[in-house]
Amino acid sequence: MTDCFDLIVLGAGSGGLAAAKRAASYGASVAIVEGDRVGGTCVIRGCVPKKLLVYGSAYRHVLADAASYGWQLDGFRPDASVLLANVRREVDRLNQLHITLLEKAGVELVRGWGRFADPHHIEVIQDGETNRRLKGERILIAAGGRPHRPTIPGAELGWVSDDMFLQESFPDRVVVVGAGFIACEFACILHGLGVAVTLLVRGDHLLRGFDREASHAVQEAMEAEGIEIRFTHSPAAITGVPGALELVTQSGEVLACGGVLLATGRRPFLEGLQLECAGVAVEGHRIPVDADQTTNVPHIHAVGDVTDRINLTPVAVDEGRAFADTVYGNKPRQVNHDLVASAVFSQPELAGVGLSEEAAIERFGAEGIRVHRARFRPMAQALPARGPRVLLKLIVESATDKVVGCHMVGEHSAEIIQMAAIAIGMGATKADFDRTMALHPSVAEEFVTMAG
Ligand SMILES: Cc1cc2nc3c(=O)[nH]c(=O)nc-3n(C[C@H](O)[C@H](O)[C@H](O)COP(=O)(O)OP(=O)(O)OC[C@H]3O[C@@H](n4cnc5c(N)ncnc54)[C@H](O)[C@@H]3O)c2cc1C
Numbered sequence: 001m002t003d004c005f006d007l008i009v010l011g012a013g014s015g016g017l018a019a020a021k022r023a024a025s026y027g028a029s030v031a032i033v034e035g036d037r038v039g040g041t042c043v044i045r046g047c048v049p050k051k052l053l054v055y056g057s058a059y060r061h062v063l064a065d066a067a068s069y070g071w072q073l074d075g076f077r078p079d080a081s082v083l084l085a086n087v088r089r090e091v092d093r094l095n096q097l098h099i100t101l102l103e104k105a106g107v108e109l110v111r112g113w114g115r116f117a118d119p120h121h122i123e124v125i126q127d128g129e130t131n132r133r134l135k136g137e138r139i140l141i142a143a144g145g146r147p148h149r150p151t152i153p154g155a156e157l158g159w160v161s162d163d164m165f166l167q168e169s170f171p172d173r174v175v176v177v178g179a180g181f182i183a184c185e186f187a188c189i190l191h192g193l194g195v196a197v198t199l200l201v202r203g204d205h206l207l208r209g210f211d212r213e214a215s216h217a218v219q220e221a222m223e224a225e226g227i228e229i230r231f232t233h234s235p236a237a238i239t240g241v242p243g244a245l246e247l248v249t250q251s252g253e254v255l256a257c258g259g260v261l262l263a264t265g266r267r268p269f270l271e272g273l274q275l276e277c278a279g280v281a282v283e284g285h286r287i288p289v290d291a292d293q294t295t296n297v298p299h300i301h302a303v304g305d306v307t308d309r310i311n312l313t314p315v316a317v318d319e320g321r322a323f324a325d326t327v328y329g330n331k332p333r334q335v336n337h338d339l340v341a342s343a344v345f346s347q348p349e350l351a352g353v354g355l356s357e358e359a360a361i362e363r364f365g366a367e368g369i370r371v372h373r374a375r376f377r378p379m380a381q382a383l384p385a386r387g388p389r390v391l392l393k394l395i396v397e398s399a400t401d402k403v404v405g406c407h408m409v410g411e412h413s414a415e416i417i418q419m420a421a422i423a424i425g426m427g428a429t430k431a432d433f434d435r436t437m438a439l440h441p442s443v444a445e446e447f448v449t450m451a452g
């Protein structure tokens with residue numbers, strides 16, 4: 001049986017769902033092929049369940065501070081098993097919601113793993129058998145990425161981020177390997193839930209690519225909370241049995257723990273796509289596309305993590321919609337990959353938009369920029385007299401007075417930087433910030449009252 005569609009989308013994650021629904025809204029006949037659960041990384045094993053775990057673990061700080069605000073609590077302890085079960089229930093709800101939204105949009109959901117038979121045909125494999133053969137005038141690859149394990153003996157004994165959401169509970173001690181988004185977020189989640197955490201970092205700082213002062217502020221706060229961070233340490237092997245592991249470092253140290261999280265990056269998921277049958281070019285591990293999300297084959301497109309540009313959900317969504325607007329909506333547009341705000345949901349949060357101080361110096365020279373900063377203990381922490389100090393930072397290009405970078409470490413950074421991103425996208429100058437009346441008392445008011 002062959003079914004013909006205007007568009008076949010491979011992958012029902014952030015980018016694929018957005019493209020499929022938008023294309024269908026313009027009248028295109030669309031099939032979306034998904035081998036796993038509808039929702040993809042973000043909804044099933046990424047942003048959403050991660051943020052819910054962050055909310056859950058952050059109660060530790062609120063509860064610890066409560067006494068200074070006059071609350072008498074008769075002790076408290078986390079029960080990760082309840083949190084994990086509740087998070088899974090919410091993920092199930094969202095998974096179903098996305099299936100319903102596809103139905104409402106008139107997109108046909110085809111269950112199974114898609115692979116190219118030739119440039120216009122997709123075979124859908126379920127339980128090892130081809131259960132459908134689809135023909136697409138166009139095909140959009142939105143297959144996302146997968147966690148990448150380092151090639152060390154016993155790596156299969158470690159968890160990757162996907163596994164964290166499947167646990168019934170967490171052990172008393174966990175070693176987290178890596179220094180990126182996932183390592184920092186999970187180190188804080190686990191610590192908040194009462195787990196003793198050692199973070200193993202092969203370099204000499206956390207969160208490469210972010211403003212160094214900001215990532216250092218996160219490091220300081222994590223260490224002050226009791227997370228042990230070991231820089232310039234790499235894993236050499238994992239031994240033992242699940243629940244009783246030993247991580248051996250390259251310098252020969254042995255760290256005994258109940259679990260190892262390998263947060264060592266992600267790679268585009270190209271396995272089984274048979275791209276060669278369609279002549280789709282691959283560059284390293286990714287599918288390169290032009291500004292219109294088109295691969296080297298004119299009717300085959302790709303969006304999201306599979307293209308390994310900026311691997312964030314809103315970027316994948318916008319790429320998917322821009323593709324559909326351009327091809328089916330007669331509204332050609334390209335995605336602006338500049339000035340993409342991002343946040344690390346560590347505790348405290350780090351968020352930023354635009355250039356880090358280091359990147360600004362590289363672009364404009366040290367003499368070409370001004371850096372304005374504020375570092376203080378927020379009012380919310382005055383009575384508890386503990387907790388991390390916030391950092392607010394503006395990077396200004398001296399010649400134009402334009403704010404080219406805005407960074408924050410502290411509670412609600414992501415919410416605050418989201419709004420700052422609008423101003424900076426509009427080309428706001430430091431004088432524009434200064435002209436804005438402060439909203440008092442707030443933390444973010446410091447962004448408009450910084451001297452100079
Ligand atoms: C732990 C974690 C936390 C994250 N937190 C954030 C965050 O806070 N904010 C943020 O912006 N981003 C976050 N991200 C990144 C974000 O989840 C991804 O950038 C985003 O999901 C990418 O969307 P996508 O459509 O490219 O791919 P995905 O969402 O990965 O979807 C791809 C889909 O394709 C399916 N698929 C693959 N191959 C085939 C095939 N051959 N046939 C059929 N189906 C196939 C997969 O099963 C999957 O469902 C996080 C990621 C992780 C892992």
Ligand SMILES: NC(=O)c1ccc[n+]([C@@H]2O[C@H](COP(=O)([O-])OP(=O)(O)OC[C@H]3O[C@@H](n4cnc5c(N)ncnc54)[C@H](O)[C@@H]3O)[C@@H](O)[C@H]2O)c1
Nearest residue numbers: 150178179180181182183202263264265266311343344345
């Ligand atoms: N809040 C968010 O928006 C968010 C959250 C999670 C993930 N994400 C997305 O997912 C992507 C993947 O996240 P990630 O944290 O896995 O990747 P990452 O690229 O941010 O970090 C990978 C880390 O692993 C380290 N590493 C790699 N190989 C190693 C090895 N062999 N030994 C020791 N350390 C090693 C790297 O030095 C780096 O610190 C992110 O880049 C981001 O795009 C976003």
